[in-house]
Amino acid sequence: MTQQLEDVLAARIRIRPFIHQTPIFQSQTLNRKLGCDVYFKAENLQKTGSFKARGVSHFLAMLPELPAEIATYSSGNHGQAVAWAAASRGCAATVFMPEDAVLAKVDAVKHYGGQVRFAGLTTQDRFEACRDYAAASGATMIPSYDHDAIIAGQGTVVLEVLEEIPQFDALLVPTGGGGLLGGNSLALKSLRPHCAVYACEPALADDARRSLESGTLTSVAFADTIADGTRALCLGDRNWALIKQFVNAGLIADEDAIMAALKDLAVYLKLIVEPSGALGLACLAANRERFAGQRVVVILSGGNVNLATYSKFTAGEHAGSA
Amino acid sequence: MTQQLEDVLAARIRIRPFIHQTPIFQSQTLNRKLGCDVYFKAENLQKTGSFKARGVSHFLAMLPELPAEIATYSSGNHGQAVAWAAASRGCAATVFMPEDAVLAKVDAVKHYGGQVRFAGLTTQDRFEACRDYAAASGATMIPSYDHDAIIAGQGTVVLEVLEEIPQFDALLVPTGGGGLLGGNSLALKSLRPHCAVYACEPALADDARRSLESGTLTSVAFADTIADGTRALCLGDRNWALIKQFVNAGLIADEDAIMAALKDLAVYLKLIVEPSGALGLACLAANRERFAGQRVVVILSGGNVNLATYSKFTAGEHAGSA
Numbered sequence A, B: 001m002t003q004q005l006e007d008v009l010a011a012r013i014r015i016r017p018f019i020h021q022t023p024i025f026q027s028q029t030l031n032r033k034l035g036c037d038v039y040f041k042a043e044n045l046q047k048t049g050s051f052k053a054r055g056v057s058h059f060l061a062m063l064p065e066l067p068a069e070i071a072t073y074s075s076g077n078h079g080q081a082v083a084w085a086a087a088s089r090g091c092a093a094t095v096f097m098p099e100d101a102v103l104a105k106v107d108a109v110k111h112y113g114g115q116v117r118f119a120g121l122t123t124q125d126r127f128e129a130c131r132d133y134a135a136a137s138g139a140t141m142i143p144s145y146d147h148d149a150i151i152a153g154q155g156t157v158v159l160e161v162l163e164e165i166p167q168f169d170a171l172l173v174p175t176g177g178g179g180l181l182g183g184n185s186l187a188l189k190s191l192r193p194h195c196a197v198y199a200c201e202p203a204l205a206d207d208a209r210r211s212l213e214s215g216t217l218t219s220v221a222f223a224d225t226i227a228d229g230t231r232a233l234c235l236g237d238r239n240w241a242l243i244k245q246f247v248n249a250g251l252i253a254d255e256d257a258i259m260a261a262l263k264d265l266a267v268y269l270k271l272i273v274e275p276s277g278a279l280g281l282a283c284l285a286a287n288r289e290r291f292a293g294q295r296v297v298v299i300l301s302g303g304n305v306n307l308a309t310y311s312k313f314t315a316g317e318h319a320g321s322a
Helices: A005-015 A028-034 A052-062 A077-089 A103-111 A123-137 A148-154 A156-164 A179-191 A207-214 A237-246 A255-269 A276-285 A307-314 B005-015 B028-034 B052-062 B077-089 B103-111 B123-137 B148-154 B156-164 B179-191 B207-214 B237-246 B255-269 B276-285 B307-314
Strands: A037-042 A069-073 A092-097 A115-118 A170-174 A196-202 A249-253 A295-300 B037-042 B069-073 B092-097 B115-118 B170-174 B196-202 B249-253 B295-300
Touching: A005 A052, A005 A148, A005 A156, A005 A179, A028 A037, A028 A255, A037 A156, A037 A276, A052 A077, A052 A148, A052 A156, A069 A077, A069 A123, A077 A092, A077 A103, A092 A103, A092 A123, A103 A115, A148 A156, A148 A179, A148 A237, A156 A179, A156 A295, A170 A179, A170 A276, A179 A196, A179 A237, A196 A207, A196 A276, A207 A237, A207 A249, A249 A255, A249 A276, A255 A276, A255 A307, A255 B307, A276 A295, A307 B255, A307 B307, B005 B052, B005 B148, B005 B156, B005 B179, B028 B037, B028 B255, B037 B156, B037 B276, B052 B077, B052 B148, B052 B156, B069 B077, B069 B123, B077 B092, B077 B103, B092 B103, B092 B123, B103 B115, B148 B156, B148 B179, B148 B237, B156 B179, B156 B295, B170 B179, B170 B276, B179 B196, B179 B237, B196 B207, B196 B276, B207 B237, B207 B249, B249 B255, B249 B276, B255 B276, B255 B307, B276 B295
Parallel strands: A037 A295, A069 A092, A092 A115, A170 A196, A170 A295, A196 A249, B037 B295, B069 B092, B092 B115, B170 B196, B170 B295, B196 B249
Antiparallel strands: none
16 A cells, blocks of 8 residues: 555654654855755754664564564665664664775664675665575564655654745755655645655766656666765665655756765855765755745755765865856 | 843843854764763854854844944954844944955855955954054944953853753863853853853963963963964953853863864764864863763854865864864
């Protein structure tokens, strides 16, 4: 059965004890530069540094009883969220990560007490390794986006936004596997049908845009972008079912625009945001005419960076958004 | 007459329409590293990127009528606050800055519509230039720290803290001219006499510590630190009158500890903080034994950085606090 609004509303109540209600920021200077009224929902300040804490918290809250061990596969932020959620509830966690995972994200999984296992480079590689491990060990497997409980948990972001900003024109959502987009587009369109929702992707990994334009779930062959959190080659099936129903269009930003957005977020909002997390601003800056004069909500989905790499991105003289 | 608690309480009501009530953040990971329970008051997210917006807003709120022009002298953050406050109230602003001011701070003053004039390298140079200019032009001069209205405005930070964190053991305050420290130590000791207050300075500009240890207002000859907001060579007279009465001691951090604090704030709190703004954390990390097991409030006083310079500080592999 397709997800309903009530699943997201219930998720909010279920996960509230575990997560932060993240703040929403504005910059008058950025508003002037962009020609619209922008609200930034700072999920980079969420527990574990990304919105992933919501979905995982909801997955665990829906289980009839806590398992002895949970296992997952993740390029990073979801893995951190699983390790953190497991530790805070007293169960073990094993996270299958790609061999080229961002070091800071590997360290963070370990830091939260999770066990890291490396498995290939693709989502398929680590999915299979995790599935086999879970079958052998009896661990409960937590998927990273293609699951109803995860999607409903991620969708709670926009419920918090609506409490503070009851009326706005558009929501911009960084999109990888589509859990954040699926849950939030479902919730927003159910409550504010006239509000537009956009998938925000790197130009180098624009599978959601291609899917929306063709009307058919479409993969990309490569996703070699600095936005490492959006390297999923394809939306999940459950996510796509929601996205094709509730999302207006896909927007893209090139790599330079993503770096310019990182800089603007540092200079004007004083926030460290990871490249994937800056996609909403990058796509907004690349599509100013579309949003001129509008009230726009941008989800900053995460802030987990390797500081040395991040510093390279921000080291050039600040040139503003593309 | 010396400042009273009621001046700070009144200031809070006067400036509330103009400023942000800034958020307070925690990091469980930093708490574990530091061995205490730390609350970070994020004045880097204040209007204009520093606490200086408070003092200036209060100075203007105390004037019987708004002048046609205001003028000030500042190495940066105070100047931005003056330019912003002037623009938002429809009066002109002229800011005298040192010739070696951080470019991002100069640009920000101009961005807010302020006129920048350069005057020498020392506080005395720009004070005299500003005084002469004000005498000739009729502009109202706003001092950067040694003024009762400014001090009372800055002291409102800890009133906001007490609303959210009613009970804590110590307050750590970055200290340059002493406006932030004077106002907040007055307010805190008047309301929570058993709470300790510390001046936090770079080891290279430790005039407040020297003054507190000797009991006599003491200057330093140079202040060549990356913490450019604390390069004042001496506390103001009015600030010192409060500081000697209400501050427990001065703490210092070396330049490496300041850079390590910048990194920790980026990695664990996802916040861009300027070197001066990170002094509270740097001094806490350098004095862990003193604060072991305590509940500590650290004021992050500002976040205005030249992003290229900041990125150099954060570019090394993250090594944690000193």
